[in-house]
Amino acid sequence: MPEPALPAKLARFRHAKPDAKFDLSRIDPGDKPCSGGKKAGDREAVDALALELDGLQNKFWADRRYKMLVVLQGVDTSGKDGTLRHVFNRMSPLGVRTAAWKAPSENERAHDFLWRIHAAVPAAGEVVVFNRSHYEDVLVPLVNGQIDPEAAQRRYAQINDFERMLCESGTVVVKFMLHISRGEQRKRLQERLDDPEKYWKFDPADLKARDQWDDYQHAYDHAIRATGTPWAPWTIVPADSKTHRNLMIATVLRSVLKGLDLRFPPLPPELKGVKVP
Template identity: 70%
Template sequence: MANKDKRGREAKGSGQDAWHRWRLAAPDPSFTLASLDPGEKPFSGGDKAADRARVDALALELDALQNLFYADRRYKLLVVLQGIDTSGKDGTLRAVFGRMSPIGLRTVAWRAPSESELARDFLWRIHWQVPAAGEIVCFNRSHYEDVLVPVANGAITAEETGRRYAHINAFERLLAETGTVVLKFLLHISRDEQRKRLQQRIDDPEKRWKFQRGDLEVRKQWDAYQDAYGRAIAATATPWAPWTIVPSDSKTHRSLMIALAVRDALRALDLRYPDPDPTLRDVKVD
């Protein structure tokens, strides 16, 4: 029998179920991001080219599953991509979801709230962007920014942070109980890997537009943000909206792991095409 850690997840290197080490489906105050290595590749076959080919194949399979998901219309899928700057949210969208039809797929990139949004509760702007029946919606950042940025900056109290965690859990439970599958991914990279990627942005004229000097100020708060992420995940991991921590120093492995998770979630829904109109059985098109 594989050794397990105190959260019930299989210990590193057990090999029996790699997901257990990277998923959290219940609140756990002892959780820290430091316990997981962003350089690991638990789903890699050991060959980068082969892993890329698997990602491409999975993207095609996801396209077919999305078509069925859209036709079925019994469910909704919300994919939350969280991560610090350069962790790979945009790259994940291209690699994993880029083959899907835009008819049933929508991406929402969240920015700092506007003055109008700040005048309302922090979930007000989120709720109207959640998926409709048959729709897959990907959040590039999300409502979790409201328990990350203000927490790292010390802008809200511990009491308000706790209330927001509770509001998020209730909100996601509402979604789950009304037919939405919620998949939450934290793209986990190392400080050194972020340094390399930020430098690449600065050095590459075609990527320099993505870089802002404020990124360096946020980087100085690395420890504060790592702590804020860890606390948010520990408080908002639930059976109806679990977190998956994705080691993301490898871009290929990051995409592979997320593609596998989304594929497995869609397969588990037992999707089916709606019954055809029986009166159309004998119709012939001239």
């Protein structure tokens, strides 16, 4: 499986070489490489791309030569749910599925950490979007001191092997790290506390994670450095702007799907010339 395609203007946001020098702090969460300059125009562009992605996904489903796993990873409030609403909202439920990952259950902890993940990967022709992912099973325990750096490195090596196996079996793996600033996270968390319609979204555990901001940034930096590969590269998405986040992700997905040379299957010979009565 070749490296997923990426528009040239976004090349600096891609990391696809393990152990290469990488510094997350050098990427500005407020950057807007895909923006046309006006929010309204960007919003219209996202809507147009969502329609185009629907057509490409329809062909992807009919083609059946590939599978696609889209990973949305990021700190709390980085926009994983919003991406699902705005980028994938025009796609038919046929062939598109979402898996949201939380802390593993007791039964899941009794198996290796990838056991539950493998059961949710896409089948032929299917697009599966992970809202959080297997990376949570390294980032969170590492920051909380439940595993040490050596154990984390072993898990990242296992993830690389797992993702390579998926790619060698026909799965296109597209990984997005939604990169927001500490200030933007504060604003979004406060909005959840101030808006009665968003109370349900606030989790007191988010405040503990916020206290660990620097630790999580360091952990993400290491994770991306260790697991950006040619077969499953990371794209870092500046996400302080919700509209730009959606625009950039939709742009990348369109590029990836177009790079697959998808085609509808031909009409079976026995159906040629058939007239429906």
